[in-house]
Every structure is written in C-alpha cells, then in structure tokens.
Amino acid sequence: MSKFGTSLLVPSVQDLAKQLNTQVLEQYLHPNQDPIAVSNIISLQQVxxxxxxxxxxxxxxxxEKLHHACKEWGFFQLINxxxxxxxxxxVKIGVHEFLSLPTEEKKKFWRxxxxxxxxxxxxVVSENQKLEWADFVRMLEP
Incomplete structure (x- = not known):
C-alpha cells in the first residue's frame, strides 16, 4: 500500500478520445471555464x-515568476x-514511444x-471529481 493513500481508477484519456465523437464527458468539463477562451489565451501566451x-x-x-507559474498555469518549463x-x-523519446503503445501494452504499467x-x-478520490484531460506516468525514486 502506498504511503500517499488510494485513488480510484479511471480509463486512459487516449482511449476515451478514440471513443468520443464530439462530446466530452461531464467528468472532464470544468465549470466556469470557456474552452474556446482558454485555448485562445493559451495560444497567445508562452509557457x-x-x-x-x-x-x-x-x-x-x-x-515571483515561479509562484505565478504554479498559481496561474500549474506547470512551467525549467531551464538551466x-x-x-x-x-x-x-526521456522525451521514451515517453513518446510509451504513449504510442497499444492500450493492452500500456495496461501492463497501469497504476x-x-x-x-x-x-x-x-x-481520483470521488466519482464526481473533475478530471484532467491528460494521462500521467508517475515513477518514484527507490
């Protein structure tokens, strides 16, 4: 058992994207956020x-830049x-190769x-929790 607690399992976002026609599942929609406005703002700004x-x-x-990046963006690019x-x-090549694997192969590494x-x-602690439209690979140091 992990010292960090438990988490509910949810389908891979890549698999969900292949199944969707045009409608995003409610669990991935964040209220009070206009996806068109967000995408326009992000496309104009730099990470x-x-x-x-x-x-x-x-x-x-x-x-201060780090504080702003964490608070407003939730991520940043680290240089130097x-x-x-x-x-x-x-690492980039390895991640790309892993994410390109068929679902059955990736399931061998499923959390x-x-x-x-x-x-x-x-x-993921609740069936009603809003989820991110992203898959993660998490590895901890031994």
Missing part, C-alpha cells in the same frame, strides 16, 4: 520559463537545470488503486 540557476541564487524576480541534453531527449506509481490519472 512560463523558470531558470533554476536563478532560483538557487535566490533571485526574487525568479521566485544542469541535466544533460541527451538524457532529456532520451493500481492503492499506489500512485504507474500510468493513469492521479489522486
């Missing part, structure tokens, strides 16, 4: 860039992190209800 070297030197402006470029590229490691949605 926030956070410079780790500046964060480590306690640059106040970079700390020191990870070798070839490692980053190999279980009592663990957060694996493939699938994270932290």
């Amino acid at each position: 926030p860039l956070i410079d780790l070297s500046k964060l480590l030197s306690e640059d106040e402006l970079e700390v 992190h020191g990870v070798n470029h070839s490692i980053v590229e190999n 279980t209800s009592d663990d957060i490691e694996g493939f699938g949605q994270l932290f």
Whole structure:
C-alpha cells in the first residue's frame, strides 16, 4: 500500500478520445471555464520559463515568476537545470514511444488503486471529481 493513500481508477484519456465523437464527458468539463477562451489565451501566451540557476541564487524576480507559474498555469518549463541534453531527449523519446503503445501494452504499467506509481490519472478520490484531460506516468525514486 502506498504511503500517499488510494485513488480510484479511471480509463486512459487516449482511449476515451478514440471513443468520443464530439462530446466530452461531464467528468472532464470544468465549470466556469470557456474552452474556446482558454485555448485562445493559451495560444497567445508562452509557457512560463523558470531558470533554476536563478532560483538557487535566490533571485526574487525568479521566485515571483515561479509562484505565478504554479498559481496561474500549474506547470512551467525549467531551464538551466544542469541535466544533460541527451538524457532529456532520451526521456522525451521514451515517453513518446510509451504513449504510442497499444492500450493492452500500456495496461501492463497501469497504476493500481492503492499506489500512485504507474500510468493513469492521479489522486481520483470521488466519482464526481473533475478530471484532467491528460494521462500521467508517475515513477518514484527507490
């Protein structure tokens, strides 16, 4: 059993997308959010860039940028992190190859209800919970 608690299992978003004609399931619709307006805003803005070297030197402006990125976007692109470029590229290739696998192959790595490691949605605690239109692969260090 995971020390993080349990999570309900839900279908893969890739599989749901293949089954849908034009209507998104209610569980994935977020109230008070106009999808057209959101997509137009996002397409005009750039994903926030956070410079780790500046964060480590306690640059106040970079700390504010990180706060804004987490609060307003929920994610950011990290630069100057020191990870070798070839490692980053190999991870991208591996993720792309994994997500391109047939569903039956990906199911071998499906997250279980009592663990957060694996493939699938994270932290689904209610049948009525609003979900993200994304699949996740989560791995923890041993």
